[in-house]
Amino acid sequence: xxxxxxxxxxxxxxxxxxxxxxxxxxxxxxxxxxxxxxxxxxxxxxxxxxxxxxxxxxxxxxxxxxxxxxxxxxxxxxxxxxxxxxxxxxxxxxxxxxxxxxxxxxxxxxxxxxxxxxxxxxxxxxxxxxxxxxxxxxxxxxxxxxxxxxxxxxxxxxxxxxxxxxxxxxxxxxxxxxxxxxxxxxxxxxxxxxxxxxxxxxxxxxxxxxxxxxxxxxxxxxxxxxxxx
Numbered sequence: 001x002x003x004x005x006x007x008x009x010x011x012x013x014x015x016x017x018x019x020x021x022x023x024x025x026x027x028x029x030x031x032x033x034x035x036x037x038x039x040x041x042x043x044x045x046x047x048x049x050x051x052x053x054x055x056x057x058x059x060x061x062x063x064x065x066x067x068x069x070x071x072x073x074x075x076x077x078x079x080x081x082x083x084x085x086x087x088x089x090x091x092x093x094x095x096x097x098x099x100x101x102x103x104x105x106x107x108x109x110x111x112x113x114x115x116x117x118x119x120x121x122x123x124x125x126x127x128x129x130x131x132x133x134x135x136x137x138x139x140x141x142x143x144x145x146x147x148x149x150x151x152x153x154x155x156x157x158x159x160x161x162x163x164x165x166x167x168x169x170x171x172x173x174x175x176x177x178x179x180x181x182x183x184x185x186x187x188x189x190x191x192x193x194x195x196x197x198x199x200x201x202x203x204x205x206x207x208x209x210x211x212x213x214x215x216x217x218x219x220x221x222x223x224x225x226x227x228x229x
Contacts, residue, residue, distance in 0.1 A: 007226075019219075058194035058197075074133065076097055101205045112141060116145045142157075
């Protein structure tokens with residue numbers, strides 16, 4: 001018996017759902033913007049439904065792509081930024097490699113050794129890759145966590161050395177401006193992870209839609225992944 005599609009039971013066809021999720025993760029659009037764009041195309045759907053689609057299908061699409069993802073490089077830039085979740089500041093641990101691949105994202109209520117440890121454990125267990133060098137700011141918690149979890153890596157702390165991840169933060173902040181979907185830590189984690197996933201698709205860090213022109217690569221990749229879930 002064939003596996004049941006993740007879209008089974010939904011009133012709208014998979015093509016509509018996937019394009020709405022892709023638009024939200026890729027462009028600076030709100031849920032209401034996507035509602036309006038769909039109505040213009042003859043599809044009447046409430047913005048709350050779009051929000052539910054994003055929460056439901058973003059993890060499924062990203063998970064379907066995980067075996068097609070390129071291994072990250074061996075030089076990691078790690079830093080925290082912050083976002084508001086229902087009016088409360090949350091820290092976001094992020095890492096990119098020397099090729100611009102976003103390695104992982106973690107939303108945390110605290111900025112401390114426990115959060116940094118949780119972030120690195122999540123990355124190391126998920127990707128099964130150990131970096132040779134880790135670049136961070138001068139936050140004192142990193143030294144102990146890296147000595148514990150990645151003792152073989154060179155921990156590099158130097159002014160301006162972490163510019164790649166700080167520049168990448170700015171792209172995330174730009175995307176978050178029109179969003180109204182960070183309702184709690186769980187939804188924030190889903191959306192920020194989805195944003196990183198689309199960034200990596202656009203930058204060519206997946207063996208997906210490799211024959212598609214750059215301008216249509218993300219759309220082609222999402223269509224391919226939709227068939228897999």
